[in-house]
Amino acid sequence: MPGLPLSHEEEEKGEEEEEEDDDLEDTPLEPEDALRFVQSVGYVEPSKRAWLMRATLGIPPEPREWPNGCLLPESSRDRRHVGGLQWHHTYEMDKLSETCLPPMRYTECCDQASVGQERCFHKACPMLQVFCARIQTFLLADNTNPIEVYGCIAVRDSEDYSRNYLFNRSRDNPLTINSASDYLRLLSPKRGMSMQFDCLVEVAIRTKALSGDTDDKTLVDGCFDLIEGRAALDVLSRSTVEGEHGAIVFDLIIFRRGVEATISMNFLEVPGDGFDIKMCGFTAIWKNLYAFIDDEQCECDSFVSSVGKFARCFVVAVQFDDTLFIDFMEGNMPIAFEAAIHGSEEKLYHFRNGAAVSVEVSWSTTHY
Template sequence: MALSHEEVEEEEEDDDLDDGPLSPEDVLRFVETVGSVEPAKRKLLMKDTMGVPPEPYDWPNICPLPGSSRDRRLACDLYWHQAYQMNQVSETYVAMLAGDYLRLLSPKRGISMKFDCLVEVDIRTKASSGDSRGDKNLVDGCFDLIEGRSSFDVLSRIKMEGEHGALVFNLIIFRDSVEATIHMNFLEVPGDGFDIKMCGYTAIWKNLYAFIDDKECDCNSFVSSTGSFSQYFVAAVQMDDTLFIDFMEGSMPISFKADIHGSEEKEYYFRNSALVSVKVSWSTVLY
């Protein structure tokens, strides 16, 4: 089969997009080419282009550290007990049926680590009948991420077994990265409100983040009035990279260059004339 000169050039550009780091201009050109398609198809195209694996790499199941549960901690004397203060248990309950998966929202803050990192998990259930005898600890304890035994820059899945359930983490550990906290303030909203979707992606390292997506995270996507959005989002972004925020309706995304500290605010106009101000704040413990 013979290819015209234009077709050869286009194929070479696609190969470059798949194999090497992208520039911000590459990302914007690709988004413009995709145009207005339904959000699910748009996300699949982004995943395919960025080489995001369809399923995370499975780590071996992990067990809580001995004596690390909230109930047994006082009965043990481990080296890290003196330097670590357990957080308070949240009193906000989420209703679910027996056997369901409970999708947890993205964290209210990220985890920064210079060397090793201790992760605390404490998830409990309360019986809907109000009888405390039906309350259970699903997963309660701590596990550690050891720098020398961790896989970097790879989408991974970790399963932590508990007494009455299990917790599954989908995570990536990045080197030399900073924490992006994303806040939204809606300045103009149609009278009857509207639903939104939002994802993020980076250019150089080709990372994809599902922020507001009914298939991958539980989040109230309906905006009924002006004001601050009820949830904010956290993403790890490598230094020297650019974070793009895309509302997945076919318009161009807004971009934020990673920084050690500080914040930047930009406005985005929806096609229904709604207006949102997006603020990205940068932070890290590495510098």
């Protein structure tokens, strides 16, 4: 039913609210802003917290709608690795291996040590960051029937054109999706994703046969490329990739001057019976929101059972002139790390239950 026309006062109020949202998005955060927010919110579920951060701090900004991702010809899973088109050769699609390049390749500047000069030749460069991916499908029309999905999403960039996985589940280990929780649980990429030149996103997501069906269904199957000279830079964007029985909606950004942040944790004190942690990150200037450890968007075990190194590191792209806050979402002050070309910084965080963790953020470029 069409909406009722707004009164003059309602129109003015709506305009004022839009202006307030714009102000939130354009105003950089100070550490005091973050402190006031986390202390007032304390611990809430990640989905509710994300809503509160958007309403209170403008994090993240509303994404801009991109045109739908256009799948390349002969990019289905039965053709992409054996085809003879130019893009098959450019992205070396016959290689099925995971990237062997690690993160933190340029955390230290070898140039300065080797030539004995203070000049550094490394610089921030275009980088891709995928924040989340959601499933859209008519198969979820009935709220009582979840679906089980499996397959992979991988990014191939010019650093080695091997797969850098964001999602990777076999048919024997599917992810359950329902209308209330339609996120794919993404992996942290193995290393930062370079957009110094073009990169390609490889998608093959299927659903296991539902009751009464005999065959699995293909949700999305194909590849699309991101062209550095044509993509919108420094804009949080939402892009939909449509397939046979559904679509995947990506929230992503291509930073013009990105650096790679690798976050690792070493637990120094842990309660005797262990505990669950939640962790997110957000930035001061660009106001990006990173989901590191939660129950909905991330493929990560949140239980800490003993002291020592946490099993996972998290690799993200951050704009070079920004500050990254690491927040354990329990009401204490988040830890702030200023983005840099090189170097590592380590800071201590004390949990309210007495646990303590040393958080280290290492900065590197992705391309030399």
